[in-house]
Amino acid sequence: MTPARGLLYAASAxxxxxxxxxxxxxxVAAADGSGALWPHLxxxxxxxxxxxxxxxxAGVGILVIGLGTGTAWLVSAxxxxxxxxxxxxxLLPLAVPTYVVAYAxxxxxxPLGPVQTGLRTLLGLRSPRDLSLPDLRSLPGCVLLLGFVxxxxxxxxxxxxxxxxxxxxxxxxRMLGAGPARTFFRVAxxxxxxxxxxxxxxxxxxxxxxxxxxxxxxxxxxxxxxxxTWVNRSDLPxxxxxxxxxxxxxxxxxxxxxxxxxxxGYAGSGHRDRPTARRRLSGWRATLALTLGLTPVLLGFxxxxxxxxxxxxxxxxxxxLPETLAAQALNTVFYASIATLVTVAMGLLVAASPxxxxxxxGSALIRAAGLGYAMPGTVLxxxxxxxxxxxxxxxxxxxxxxxxWAPAVGLGxxxxxxxxxxxxxxxxxxxxxxxxxxxxxxxxxxxxxxxGRGRFGTLLAVQIPLAWPAVLSGALLAFVDMAKELPVxxxxxxxxxxxxxxxxxxxxxxxxxxxxxxxxxxxVLTGLIPVALLLRLDRDAAPxxxxxxx
Amino acid sequence: xxxxxxFGCLMGISLAFxxxxxxxxxxxxxxxxxxxxxxxxxxxxxxxxSGVTVNTVFVEKGLAERVAAEGARGNADVIMTxxxxxxxxxxxxxxxxxxxxxxxxxxxxxxxxDGDGRWFALSMRAxxxxxxxxxxxxxxxxxxxxxxxxxxxxxxxxxxxxxxxTALIAAFLVRHGAEKTETWLRGVKAxxxxxxxxxxxxxxxxxxxxLCEIGLANSYYVGLMRSGRGGPDQQKWGEAIKVVxxxxxxxxxxxxxxxxxxxxxxxxxxxAVKLLEYLVSDEAQALYAKTDFEYPVKAGxxxxxxLQALGPLTFDTTPLVEIAxxxxxxxxxxxxxxxxx
Numbered sequence: 001m002t003p004a005r006g007l008l009y010a011a012s013a014x015x016x017x018x019x020x021x022x023x024x025x026x027x028v029a030a031a032d033g034s035g036a037l038w039p040h041l042x043x044x045x046x047x048x049x050x051x052x053x054x055x056x057x058a059g060v061g062i063l064v065i066g067l068g069t070g071t072a073w074l075v076s077a078x079x080x081x082x083x084x085x086x087x088x089x090x091l092l093p094l095a096v097p098t099y100v101v102a103y104a105x106x107x108x109x110x111p112l113g114p115v116q117t118g119l120r121t122l123l124g125l126r127s128p129r130d131l132s133l134p135d136l137r138s139l140p141g142c143v144l145l146l147g148f149v150x151x152x153x154x155x156x157x158x159x160x161x162x163x164x165x166x167x168x169x170x171x172x173x174r175m176l177g178a179g180p181a182r183t184f185f186r187v188a189x190x191x192x193x194x195x196x197x198x199x200x201x202x203x204x205x206x207x208x209x210x211x212x213x214x215x216x217x218x219x220x221x222x223x224x225x226x227x228x229t230w231v232n233r234s235d236l237p238x239x240x241x242x243x244x245x246x247x248x249x250x251x252x253x254x255x256x257x258x259x260x261x262x263x264x265g266y267a268g269s270g271h272r273d274r275p276t277a278r279r280r281l282s283g284w285r286a287t288l289a290l291t292l293g294l295t296p297v298l299l300g301f302x303x304x305x306x307x308x309x310x311x312x313x314x315x316x317x318x319x320x321l322p323e324t325l326a327a328q329a330l331n332t333v334f335y336a337s338i339a340t341l342v343t344v345a346m347g348l349l350v351a352a353s354p355x356x357x358x359x360x361x362g363s364a365l366i367r368a369a370g371l372g373y374a375m376p377g378t379v380l381x382x383x384x385x386x387x388x389x390x391x392x393x394x395x396x397x398x399x400x401x402x403x404x405w406a407p408a409v410g411l412g413x414x415x416x417x418x419x420x421x422x423x424x425x426x427x428x429x430x431x432x433x434x435x436x437x438x439x440x441x442x443x444x445x446x447x448x449x450x451x452g453r454g455r456f457g458t459l460l461a462v463q464i465p466l467a468w469p470a471v472l473s474g475a476l477l478a479f480v481d482m483a484k485e486l487p488v489x490x491x492x493x494x495x496x497x498x499x500x501x502x503x504x505x506x507x508x509x510x511x512x513x514x515x516x517x518x519x520x521x522x523x524v525l526t527g528l529i530p531v532a533l534l535l536r537l538d539r540d541a542a543p544x545x546x547x548x549x550x
Numbered sequence: 551x552x553x554x555x556x557f558g559c560l561m562g563i564s565l566a567f568x569x570x571x572x573x574x575x576x577x578x579x580x581x582x583x584x585x586x587x588x589x590x591x592x593x594x595x596x597x598x599x600s601g602v603t604v605n606t607v608f609v610e611k612g613l614a615e616r617v618a619a620e621g622a623r624g625n626a627d628v629i630m631t632x633x634x635x636x637x638x639x640x641x642x643x644x645x646x647x648x649x650x651x652x653x654x655x656x657x658x659x660x661x662x663x664d665g666d667g668r669w670f671a672l673s674m675r676a677x678x679x680x681x682x683x684x685x686x687x688x689x690x691x692x693x694x695x696x697x698x699x700x701x702x703x704x705x706x707x708x709x710x711x712x713x714x715x716t717a718l719i720a721a722f723l724v725r726h727g728a729e730k731t732e733t734w735l736r737g738v739k740a741x742x743x744x745x746x747x748x749x750x751x752x753x754x755x756x757x758x759x760x761l762c763e764i765g766l767a768n769s770y771y772v773g774l775m776r777s778g779r780g781g782p783d784q785q786k787w788g789e790a791i792k793v794v795x796x797x798x799x800x801x802x803x804x805x806x807x808x809x810x811x812x813x814x815x816x817x818x819x820x821x822a823v824k825l826l827e828y829l830v831s832d833e834a835q836a837l838y839a840k841t842d843f844e845y846p847v848k849a850g851x852x853x854x855x856x857l858q859a860l861g862p863l864t865f866d867t868t869p870l871v872e873i874a875x876x877x878x879x880x881x882x883x884x885x886x887x888x889x890x891x
Contacts, residue, residue: 494607
């Protein structure tokens with residue numbers, strides 16, 4: 001084994017240990033408990049919690065698949081006025097955290113809010129009693145809300161697939177006489193399956209691990225039960241037990257999906273496919289297409305963001321902006337940027353590991369990289385407490401042993417936050433990089449190998465440069481998620497550090513979330529920058545022809 | 551590039567200032583589950599007076615876990631939290647240290663602090679009744695009566711798993727025992743007009759919107775809403791309700807506390823005690839009353855007029871420690887009756 005290879009193995013082994021650390025520490029916590037909680041859970045909690053969780057996931061799943069693929073198809077298969085704009089706008093909900101949307105919508109849709117008040121005025125009704133609309137604080141309300149915010153997770157990869165890969169196949173289908181509907185259902189949809197599954201998986205994990213919106217809307221998911229057990233009964237072992245069972249469930253489902261997919265992949269054929277030639281729409285059809293496409297943008301972004309702008313404006317007139325806003329924004333961008341850099345570096349290592357370490361160890365590492373995203377943020381953060389403390393003490397004893405100084409990376413430091421962000425969102429970077437690498441026809445690295453480059457050299461000189469756009473898009477997505485991140489930040493950040501999201505949460509927790517409206521708006525704006533970059537990146541990567549139409 | 555360099559310079563300068571600043575002035579580290587907006591005015595006043603820098607981190611869920619994990623090398627000096635259950639948890643997990651302070655003992659009545667000085671209540675809030683203004687005859691309202699069928703479909707409440715409600719259920723448990731509490735809780739559940747969710751202010755908002763007629767919420771929200779500090783909308787909600795101090799049958803009004811402990815491994819123990827002593831001074835207690843609309847723990851410090859107007863507060867005498875010990879049972883009971891379903 002060459003020294004470089006040894007180093008690589010050592011780095012991977014270390015990374016694997018870090019990835020597994022929170023799960024192990026949760027297992028240790030869980031083993032501390034007696035299991036006495038389970039009869040209670042089985043009798044009073046689980047039947048309802050499992051039902052609500054299932055319905056929530058099923059509902060959100062259907063909604064994000066429908067909205068995500070539908071809109072992706074709309075912008076890639078048709079040409080109509082406003083298409084380019086729509087293409088970009090459909091990503092906007094990514095920038096808004098779900099809990100912010102929940103707060104905004106409750107204000108908007110409450111009987112005293114502008115929507116219902118307006119409706120009553122229109123109908124000439126006086127009391128809210130006379131107009132009883134379904135309450136947003138319900139399971140269906142939560143499903144709708146999460147669905148309209150999370151669909152871009154499906155839209156983004158599916159659209160990329162339609163744009164880049166589907167051209168020839170779709171044209172073939174059309175030439176063979178298939179109508180648009182048939183082409184969509186028989187060719188496009190099966191073709192897009194890996195992308196849809198990837199995006200839906202991310203969206204569902206977001207929905208499953210969400211606490212803010214669910215708690216606020218009164219939906220008792222399993223995750224909310226983990227919190228009730230932990231926070232309200234001081235029963236960390238019990239909470240860790242539920243969390244681990246959930247994690248096993250999630251990991252099992254992911255494995256099942258891989259199994260069902262079998263070995264089928266949709267690797268690139270070597271040449272970049274031509275983009276789909278778009279069907280031109282005009283008249284009422286064009287209007288309909290634009291309206292359909294804009295609806296999710298309006299509901300998932302326009303309304304809540306518009307409301308935030310209005311609320312911030314009101315605040316501005318009333319009490320002015322908080323002085324600490326700039327510091328919060330700087331902190332948010334600072335930690336998210338550093339963690340994004342680390343995440344991308346680790347993501348490259350993990351995604352390339354099947355090429356470097358062999359298929360089996362590589363795919364094990366890839367799966368381990370998904371663990372941090374598969375559990376609720378706070379659970380991950382709690383799982384990290386013990387390992388970070390261990391690290392702290394280890395370094396301290398090193399310092400005592402004669403080094404005299406130890407780097408501050410443990411609990412309560414910014415480094416801890418960076419580590420936690422990386423673990424949480426690594427899978428996003430890995431997934432994007434993996435997809436980018438898979439798109440490279442195997443002939444290219446093979447050629448490099450034949451010409452004498454080693455595996456590592458090939459990766460650096462050929463594969464990574466070719467996959468770079470995908471790597472960057474993963475980085476941007478991870479950055480957006482980090483800038484929005486709340487539970488991990490709340491638990492692990494250093495003294496005197498407030499980010500936009502922790503400030504907003506502090507205000508929301510004491511019921512004055514309007515005071516946090518400016519922070520919420522800045523989170524959205526911070527999220528918009530990478531989303532805009534994402535779009536440019538995407539456009540540059542897309543074949544030239546697509547620019548000419550619409 | 552130039553910008554980057556300038557940015558680097560700025561960062562360097564501010565870092566230097568931060569280091570120098572830390573070397574010169576005394577400091578104390580506060581870990582808190584209280585929202586920064588609530589305690590910032592108090593801390594700023596303290597810093598202005600004493601010159602001591604108060605470093606804070608607001609951690610909501612998992613504060614105890616974090617302090618426990620940080621262990622002997624931890625930074626926490628003072629740990630501040632709301633709800634007696636959370637306060638006692640810190641003691642139970644051996645994260646607090648005993649403090650002997652004549653100042654604290656003189657200012658805080660004995661039922662509101664630990665005999666061994668391991669926890670101290672700093673302010674109080676009552677769980678009060680918000681009601682539709684049109685309702686009359688509420689002056690003799692009891693917590694027990696909320697289960698009566700006359701209220702069917704008329705009550706709004708936040709989650710039964712929220713510490714404020716858990717503490718109330720726990721107090722009910724101490725007074726009435728498990729069986730009676732379960733019957734009561736089922737009765738209240740049956741009376742709910744909507745899901746037990748949202749926050750305390752939503753109770754007022756939903757009453758204003760005619761979704762329900764009564765509900766329970768904390769006393770300080772009355773002041774926060776009516777003062778207009780939460781904006782004109784909230785002021786309207788505050789004005790739309792009337793507020794009554796309910797009692798337990800033959801008892802007083804349920805009260806919970808905010809409080810603090812000195813961390814077991816506090817690196818600045820002396821400063822920690824000084825901060826606590828400041829927080830029970832007349833000045834700070836008056837600030838608690840004025841900025842947060844809480845009831846001061848110190849006798850003789852005036853309650854805010856807006857709370858004064860609710861009438862005299864008669865505390866329920868159930869010992870706080872008893873309430874804390876029963877919070878797990880109360881939480882399990884809320885599960886059992888499906889309170890939040």
